[in-house]
Amino acid sequence: MMKSIIYVAAYTEVGIERTSSVSGKKYYTPDVDESTKPKVGMVFDSIEFAFAFYQKYALAGGFTARKNAQYTKDGVVKLKYLVCTKEGCKTVKKVDTLDEGSQNTRIHRNKPSKRTGCQAQIRLELFDHNKFRIYKFVEEYNHSFVDEDDLHFLTAARSLTYQKEKLLCAMSNLNIGPVKAFNIMRTMYGGFENVGVTASDCKNFKNDINTYIGEYDAYMVVRCLLRKKEFxxxxxxxxxxxxxxxxxxxxxxxxxxxxxxxxxxxxxxxxxxxxxxxxxxxxxxxxxxxxxxxxxxxxxxxxxxxxxxxxxxxxxxxxxxxxxxxxxxxxxxxxxxxxxxxxxxxxxxxxx
CATH class of the missing domain: 3.30.420 (Nucleotidyltransferase; domain 5)
Structure with missing residues (x-):
């Protein structure tokens, strides 16, 4: 009797792995083309242009970037930090389970933190009155990166196009929920990676529509019935x-x-x-x-x-x-x- 053997592929960490000679800790750098890397001295017309460039570098490397602290003087931004989303550590609020008052103040459920205290960042300084220049670039990450096959799961890589928003709205009008709508789109586009969003993004979009409608929903119902009466x-x-x-x-x-x-x-x-x-x-x-x-x-x-x-x-x-x-x-x-x-x-x- 032959036995079938199932092999599970071992997880391989993504990125160029190095070990610090001082601390002995491992750190990683993105394996990307040199043309996409930020460099000290680069000048951008605005913070948004600089963030777009850093986000492009992040997507190529397999991580997500976010805006962080800034220094402002007289209403003008002088310094701006752009960091990895895993920068810092989550603050844990201790709750005394025996104290009823302490339990009542806990209104948010506990969620696992994705932050690892990563120090990777670029720092921008105001240059020539209205432009920003990179004066510091830290390329060492204390975590590995997302595999190329899973890049579509990154927040920065997900977005709903106008056509997909229209499709979700049309299916919502037919009483098709956002999760079923996502499964339909997955079949239409040939896979999760081709949809461009997740089921949670579809649910968030539906919630945004409901929030936008707000107090005008009754007016929309009456207007819809008036139009129906015309035909x-x-x-x-x-x-x-x-x-x-x-x-x-x-x-x-x-x-x-x-x-x-x-x-x-x-x-x-x-x-x-x-x-x-x-x-x-x-x-x-x-x-x-x-x-x-x-x-x-x-x-x-x-x-x-x-x-x-x-x-x-x-x-x-x-x-x-x-x-x-x-x-x-x-x-x-x-x-x-x-x-x-x-x-x-x-x-x-x-x-x-």
């Missing part, structure tokens, strides 16, 4: 706002809902669900029963409060949409609903 004459919706413009009621019914009501609208049921959404509004579906004893949707609404006035507005919108009243209304015996039904439905339908 679908049988589509109906109504809304009401507070004095300061906040949405407090929204009702809609499409052509299928109207068709269902005209056929199976003798008996309807409506009930307000629990306030489970971020807007603290209740969802109110209108439901009927077809000739196969299956539920059919007759309309839906969002309400900011479960008061008599809110339900009266909702039922009045319902009458405007369907033009006639049902014969039987089934609810959960909410007093506010019962009062609104008696006031709005003048034909006095049977109420359960």
């Amino acid at each position: 679908l004459p049988n589509f109906w919706f109504d809304y009401q706002t507070t004095d300061d413009g906040a949405l407090k009621g929204l009702f809609w019914a499409d052509e299928d809902s109207k068709r269902n009501y005209f056929t199976f609208g003798d008996v309807i049921s409506f009930d307000a669900t629990y306030r489970s959404n971020r807007y603290n509004m209740v969802f109110v579906p209108f439901t009927g029963i077809d000739n196969h004893n299956r539920n059919v949707t007759l309309g839906a609404a969002l309400l900011g409060s479960e008061t008599v006035e809110s339900y009266k507005w909702l039922l009045q919108s319902f009458k405007k949409a369907f033009l006639y009243e049902p014969q039987v209304v089934v609810t959960d015996q909410d007093p506010a609903m019962k009062r609104a039904i008696e006031d709005v439905f003048t034909s006095k339908p049977i109420h359960f």
